[in-house]
Amino acid sequence: MKIRLLVCVGIFSMLAFLSCKTESYKEILLCQTEKEQISFDPDSIKEFVTGQYVRSLEEAGKGMLVPRNSYKDGTIRSTPIEDWVSGFYAGTLWYIYELTGDTSWIAPARQWTEVLDPIKTYEGIHDIGFMMYCSYGNGYRLLKDERYLPVLKQTSETLCKRFNPKIGTLLSWGNLADTATQKYHNTIIDNMMNLELLMFSAKQFQEPYFSDIAVKHADNTIKCHFRPNYSTYHVVEFDKKTGKIVKQETHQGYDDNSDWARGQAWTIYGYSMMYRETGNKKYLEMSSRCADRFISRLPGDLIPYWDFDDPRIANTYRDASAGAIAACGLFGLSEQVEDTVQSLKYYNIAIGLVNRLSSADYLAKDNYYKCLILHSVGHWQKKTEIDCNINYADYYYMEALLKALDLYDKKNGNK
Incomplete structure (x- = not known):
């Protein structure tokens, strides 16, 4: 009633x-x-x-x-496991298990999680936080399966390779092997969502290195990504050597100065x-x-x-x-x-x-x-x-x- x-x-x-x-x-x-x-x-x-x-x-x-x-x-x-959205399907299955309590959802959630295992060392994309924390992270949260922890730790280590201490943010886009000689360093607002994996790993594995990078990224995003009205630029391009801002622009919004809705949502959630x-x-x-x-x-x-x-x-x-x-x-x-x-x-x-x-x-x-x-x-x-x-x-x-x-x-x- x-x-x-x-x-x-x-x-x-x-x-x-x-x-x-x-x-x-x-x-x-x-x-x-x-x-x-x-x-x-x-x-x-x-x-x-x-x-x-x-x-x-x-x-x-x-x-x-x-x-x-x-x-x-x-x-x-369907899309390859290297796609930035590859972890969401498994994550949804974990959420359905959480919603219903029906253990029959565990097997498919495991299947679509564990197919992502190679991503833990993949240096071709910045979104491995999305990919692995939404899948392996939810699996560990719900089942406490210790086998998932080494995967999450290795993924965090791989993600941290994208950190540029001169700039203080994680690199967005590109395979690390290909971007080594590039002049510019891009950071997108979406990257705030990858920090949750690093914060989890810092606590779980008692590795402050992970949280130090997450905090520096979050702090420098505050400095560089926001307009006075608290809308956000989608992309900030830095000079890799000097750390100075080259331009602030969009990749998916209407134009460089527009208020892209999903970018603003990432910001609310991320901070x-x-x-x-x-x-x-x-x-x-x-x-x-x-x-x-x-x-x-x-x-x-x-x-x-x-x-x-x-x-x-x-x-x-x-x-x-x-x-x-x-x-x-x-x-x-x-x-x-x-x-x-x-x-x-x-x-x-x-x-x-x-x-x-x-x-x-x-x-x-x-x-x-x-x-x-x-x-x-x-x-x-x-x-x-x-x-x-x-x-x-x-x-x-x-x-x-x-x-x-x-x-x-x-x-x-x-x-």
């Missing part, structure tokens, strides 16, 4: 949003003095999630190819994580200021446009993945900030994002899809993965869903 009552309260809020001509859902949430409730039935969502990934596993490629996209015609596009791991309040302040910027630019129904400065708004694409990533970061912030009004704001917007992503507008409920979330934008500049499913949207939706249900259960005495 309690679950039904609270779900009904959430549905009432959504109906108010849909019927009110003067107020948006965002405005309703920001004006509330109590915590927003989930507007979906948890049991129905669990059934949907498991059903979609049972079907996905039936069609998934074998060996060294990992599902990346699912399409309306029923096909799945909230760094505060959690270090207790350094400058990271909390950075995450909060970036979150405030992000929230201020959200449309009334919450799901962000792929770039907040695309001149075609409101006739351009949404990025559900950015919404899911931001929700994860906002849940963290809601428990970290001391101000109760600010905490409520972050919590309610996070719940609001999960509610919208859990609606018919974004769930892949067409019978042919074998995924969870639709309407993300991968690389607008290259015109690839526009308005489609991408596996990291599923991954961060699952993480946000777990956070929403965990906080919901705690609030209502179920835990």
Whole structure:
């Protein structure tokens, strides 16, 4: 009865949003003095999630190819394990196991995790934190399988080879063998998300070297990646020898000075994580200021446009993945900030994002899809993965869903 009552309260809020001509859902949430409730039935969502990934596993490629996209015609596009998104599929399977408690999900989660083993020494990409912490990291967190620890340590060592002490950041893009003679050193805002692996390894293996690099990277990103309004540049290019900034630009946003939504979401999540791991309040302040910027630019129904400065708004694409990533970061912030009004704001917007992503507008409920979330934008500049499913949207939706249900259960005495 309690679950039904609270779900009904959430549905009432959504109906108010849909019927009110003067107020948006965002405005309703920001004006509330109590915590927003989930507007979906948890049991129905669990059934949907498991059903979609049972079907996905039936069609998934074998060996060294990992599902990346699912399409309306029923096909799945797979990608090599060297692709930066290769860890998200396994991570989603681990999250489904966590959501359901059903041990039958462990075997496929292990399978799609352990196929990534060669990545631990791969020097061709900076995103091995995404690739291995989302897969091996979640596997270790849930099972405490000691066999996963050497893989995570080796991956951390490989990642640290990309650190340039002259600049104080990890190199983005390129195989280390190929970039050794290059004049410039690129760092992208996405790289904040790879630091969680280093912070984990520093504690787990008592190796301060890992956290020292993570802290230096986070600190120098603050110095170089942000505009006065707390929006972020996607890419900063440094002179490798002098450490000076050559240019600040975009690779995936609308233009060099635009506010790319997913980049802003990486920032909220990344600095909230760094505060959690270090207790350094400058990271909390950075995450909060970036979150405030992000929230201020959200449309009334919450799901962000792929770039907040695309001149075609409101006739351009949404990025559900950015919404899911931001929700994860906002849940963290809601428990970290001391101000109760600010905490409520972050919590309610996070719940609001999960509610919208859990609606018919974004769930892949067409019978042919074998995924969870639709309407993300991968690389607008290259015109690839526009308005489609991408596996990291599923991954961060699952993480946000777990956070929403965990906080919901705690609030209502179920835990």
